[in-house]
Amino acid sequence: MGSMPPSPLPLLASSLFVFLFLLPLLCCAVAADGGTSPPVASAPSSPAAAANAVGELASSNGSVAVPPAAAAAPAPLVEGRRHHLHKELIIAIVFASIAGVTIVLAALYACIVWQRYRRGPDDFKDTQSTDTARIALVPMLSRFNSFKASKKCLVAMMEYTSLEKATGNFSESNVLGAGGFGCVYKGNFDGGFVAAVKRLGGEDQEYEKEFENELDLLQRIRHSNIVSLVGFCIHEENRFIVYELMENGSLETQLHGPSDGSALSWHIRMKIALDTARGLEYLHEHCNPPIIHRDLKSSNILLDSDFNAKISDFGLAVSSGNRSKGNLKLSGTLGYVAPEYLLDGKLTEKSDVYAFGVVLLELLLGRRPIEKMTASQCQSIVTWAMPQLIDRSKLPTIIDPVIKNTMDLKHLYQVAAVAVLCVQPEPSYRPLITDVLHSLIPLVPTELGGTLRVTTDSPRVSMHRSPC
Numbered sequence: 001m002g003s004m005p006p007s008p009l010p011l012l013a014s015s016l017f018v019f020l021f022l023l024p025l026l027c028c029a030v031a032a033d034g035g036t037s038p039p040v041a042s043a044p045s046s047p048a049a050a051a052n053a054v055g056e057l058a059s060s061n062g063s064v065a066v067p068p069a070a071a072a073a074p075a076p077l078v079e080g081r082r083h084h085l086h087k088e089l090i091i092a093i094v095f096a097s098i099a100g101v102t103i104v105l106a107a108l109y110a111c112i113v114w115q116r117y118r119r120g121p122d123d124f125k126d127t128q129s130t131d132t133a134r135i136a137l138v139p140m141l142s143r144f145n146s147f148k149a150s151k152k153c154l155v156a157m158m159e160y161t162s163l164e165k166a167t168g169n170f171s172e173s174n175v176l177g178a179g180g181f182g183c184v185y186k187g188n189f190d191g192g193f194v195a196a197v198k199r200l201g202g203e204d205q206e207y208e209k210e211f212e213n214e215l216d217l218l219q220r221i222r223h224s225n226i227v228s229l230v231g232f233c234i235h236e237e238n239r240f241i242v243y244e245l246m247e248n249g250s251l252e253t254q255l256h257g258p259s260d261g262s263a264l265s266w267h268i269r270m271k272i273a274l275d276t277a278r279g280l281e282y283l284h285e286h287c288n289p290p291i292i293h294r295d296l297k298s299s300n301i302l303l304d305s306d307f308n309a310k311i312s313d314f315g316l317a318v319s320s321g322n323r324s325k326g327n328l329k330l331s332g333t334l335g336y337v338a339p340e341y342l343l344d345g346k347l348t349e350k351s352d353v354y355a356f357g358v359v360l361l362e363l364l365l366g367r368r369p370i371e372k373m374t375a376s377q378c379q380s381i382v383t384w385a386m387p388q389l390i391d392r393s394k395l396p397t398i399i400d401p402v403i404k405n406t407m408d409l410k411h412l413y414q415v416a417a418v419a420v421l422c423v424q425p426e427p428s429y430r431p432l433i434t435d436v437l438h439s440l441i442p443l444v445p446t447e448l449g450g451t452l453r454v455t456t457d458s459p460r461v462s463m464h465r466s467p468c
């Protein structure tokens with residue numbers, strides 16, 4: 001959130017205009033003076049003096065070849081020249097006035113451009129320039145049948161027909177998942193480019209707001225742990241957002257879907273937690289103003305082919321500027337919403353930290369954030385796990401069976417302690433996401449983005465043995 005550097009634009013624009021307009025004017029004035037003659041006001045008063053003066057000038061400047069006959073020119077010629085000079089002076093003044101007005105207008109324009117630039121995309125520190133991002137998109141998008149890049153919006157506006165064709169007319173066989181406002185489809189575009197196409201629609205007009213909000217934010221942020229926006233499309237009542245395809249789907253599907261977390265080893269889980277923390281840290285600490293995601297959950301953490309995790313779904317995200325209670329409708333997903341936000345509408349970055357803690361518990365325990373006990377009774381993972389998380393003898397027994405006894409117990413205690421802190425009911429007791437991030441780095445192997453050196457003779461025996 002560093003302050004902006006002083007604007008170079010007004011200065012540049014002014015210099016340019018001074019150069020472009022004043023230089024010709026100066027030349028014009030110099031030319032009007034016969035190159036080297038003194039000002040009109042000091043013109044010699046008699047023909048002889050004039051002849052002398054011109055003769056002197058001619059002799060003082062070898063490059064001006066003035067024949068002696070011309071040097072002895074009679075008075076009417078000087079008078080005519082004076083008249084001519086007077087006309088040129090008026091022209092010069094008119095041009096100078098125009099140039100002056102132009103400079104003022106240019107400076108004003110440059111100031112306006114600079115103000116927009118300050119408020120715009122590059123307010124986000126560490127952000128790849130949106131122009132660069134757009135340029136990077138162009139070769140990829142040019143493979144599409146057709147696309148338009150709206151000037152106002154720095155993302156590609158895609159044609160409905162190309163989305164229809166890529167998704168096989170939104171066929172069920174291409175469905176990647178379903179959300180509250182519609183399905184996400186796999187899109188196979190011309191040239192072999194694949195992407196995820198989210199279709200938003202329905203009765204609830206809320207989807208339009210979320211669509212605009214997501215586009216507005218995602219086009220301005222770029223980070224390796226935030227899902228990339230490819231383009232968008234508006235067609236009749238429907239809205240479409242095209243994202244990079246995340247081959248391994250969502251963390252929710254991986255953990256609670258048919259594979260029941262079997263693809264996720266302890267180290268991969270720690271890597272997913274670290275990647276998510278990096279994405280959140282970017283939103284909280286490196287964006288200006290900071291962004292609160294408001295809907296962090298396992299279905300909004302997507303995994304690419306190497307299990308790199310990226311945060312998605314910015315429909316509910318808010319930047320601190322517009323987080324006041326009046327502007328916001330209480331939103332989020334039950335089980336992940338921090339108590340102070342749910343009860344008092346108090347929204348801070350710590351609400352995301354709470355949701356992160358719940359995701360960490362899902363990774364550790366392999367359980368859903370809210371589980372149905374009986375037809376009328378539900379239990380939250382936080383209330384269920386809390387007493388066991390702080391009991392070292394019980395903790396290893398409640399771990400997801402898929403990863404049970406596969407980790408260093410010290411690491412397990414450490415992660416559990418982080419999770420316990422993140423889900424504290426009192427927001428001020430929760431750590432900042434930066435602190436969480438730094439506590440996770442040493443637990444992730446170097447090849448997965450952390451600093452842990454895993455050797456073949458690591459104390460695997462103690463890793464596998466449960467103390468109970």
Ligand SMILES: Nc1ncnc2c1ncn2[C@@H]1O[C@H](COP(=O)(O)OP(=O)(O)OP(=O)(O)O)[C@@H](O)[C@H]1O
Pocket residue numbers: 176177178179180181182183184196198227243244245246247249250252253299300302312313333
């Ligand atoms: N870029 C993507 N690549 C691959 N799969 C995706 C992508 N985006 C979404 N999905 C899949 O589609 C599912 C639905 O996503 P969507 O964001 O619409 O809903 P959700 O997050 O599950 O729920 P909600 O509507 O409450 O946000 C995701 O859970 C995920 O499995």
Ligand SMILES: [Mg+2]
Pocket residue numbers: 179299300312313
């Ligand atoms: Mg989602």
